[in-house]
Amino acid sequence: MQYTTFLAALLASGAVAAPSQRRYAESNVQVTLRSFLDIDVNVPFTDGKKEEKDVPGTFKTALLTLGAGVGKATQRCEALDRAGKPLIVERNGNIDRTFADAKKGEWKFINHMKEPVTAHVSKIVCDPAFQKIGAKDKEITVILNNSASESQTQTQFTDGTRREVKKSQDFPFKTVELNVGPFAEQQSLRCQVLDKSGNPIKLQRGANLDTTFGDGSKGAWTFVYPDQVVSEIVCDPLFVKAA
Numbered sequence: 001m002q003y004t005t006f007l008a009a010l011l012a013s014g015a016v017a018a019p020s021q022r023r024y025a026e027s028n029v030q031v032t033l034r035s036f037l038d039i040d041v042n043v044p045f046t047d048g049k050k051e052e053k054d055v056p057g058t059f060k061t062a063l064l065t066l067g068a069g070v071g072k073a074t075q076r077c078e079a080l081d082r083a084g085k086p087l088i089v090e091r092n093g094n095i096d097r098t099f100a101d102a103k104k105g106e107w108k109f110i111n112h113m114k115e116p117v118t119a120h121v122s123k124i125v126c127d128p129a130f131q132k133i134g135a136k137d138k139e140i141t142v143i144l145n146n147s148a149s150e151s152q153t154q155t156q157f158t159d160g161t162r163r164e165v166k167k168s169q170d171f172p173f174k175t176v177e178l179n180v181g182p183f184a185e186q187q188s189l190r191c192q193v194l195d196k197s198g199n200p201i202k203l204q205r206g207a208n209l210d211t212t213f214g215d216g217s218k219g220a221w222t223f224v225y226p227d228q229v230v231s232e233i234v235c236d237p238l239f240v241k242a243a
Contacts, residue, residue: 028067029126031077033059034106036118043124047071050127060118062089062099063106064126076100076130079109080123087119088112095183098130112187137183142191142233144173145220155233157191159184162236172227176203177220178213178235190214190239194232201228210242 029045035058045051048071064077076098079087086097089107095114099107109119140157144167151171157163176193180186190212193201200211203221213221 028065029070029075030065031124031126032063032065032106033057033079033121033124034061034063035059045077045124045126047075048128050125050129052123052125055121055124057121058118059109059121060116061106061108062124064099064101066101072128074100075126075128076132077124077126078130079119079121080125082120082122084122087121090114090116094132096133097182098132100132133183137181138185139179139181140184140189140235141179142193142235143177143179143220144193144230144233145175145177146171146173146227148174157235159189160186160237162234162238164232164234166232167230170229172229173223174226175220175222176213176230178215180215186237188214189235189237190241191233191235192239193230194234196229196231198231201225201230208241212239212241214241 029047031043031045033041033043033055035041041055041057041059043053043055045053062077062079064075066073066075078098079089081087088095088097088110089099090110091099091104091107095110108116111117138159140159142155142157144153145151151173153167153169155165157165178189178191180189192212195201202224203210203213204224205213205218205221209224
């Protein structure tokens with residue numbers, strides 16, 4: 001009788017969790033967002049399921065806490081901005097668009113200059129299928145294409161450095177496209193293609209005319225004078241778009 005009374009007192013005090021409470025804690029998935037006023041907002045999620053929850057507010061950090069009984073210890077979540085795009089986070093030098101637990105503390109929201117910021121969050125999404133960024137997210141690729149002749153080349157470039165790649169093929173091309181991975185250092189990188197005489201080829205995309213081309217997630221640039229042979233591709237962090 002005394003033991004029962006003692007156990008009941010412990011349960012009531014919270015020092016010992018009841019079996020159902022303990023199972024919940026072990027399988028708990030929780031995201032904690034901290035505001036610029038250092039006020040925490042805790043958002044619970046269901047283990048093993050993709051869920052998204054509205055959490056409108058302005059926050060500086062995000063922390064994912066997984067209970068010991070969670071099925072996938074590598075589960076990750078992401079915070080979306082007002083436009084529904086993933087916010088970038090950083091922890092101990094690791095930069096990503098999703099964040100994990102790993103018992104290493106909170107992630108800071110950062111801008112494209114890698115500076116800590118107070119971010120406007122609209123939703124939190126947790127999904128067992130999320131993975132940390134890979135090499136493809138940092139790739140920079142220039143694609144030359146001629147749909148008429150079904151000719152295409154893809155050339156990889158190194159982030160943050162000038163590089164010149166000579167092309168040995170004599171195929172004429174009609175378009176060129178730059179794909180900059182979402183986690184490449186220089187999102188504003190520009191490149192140019194040179195003709196057989198070493199002169200920059202004039203390009204157009206929409207109303208933009210230029211001799212250098214960027215990504216901007218707007219697709220390919222068209223050669224103003226089609227079917228030109230490309231002798232060289234140059235990508236340089238110092239290139240800027242035409243005024």
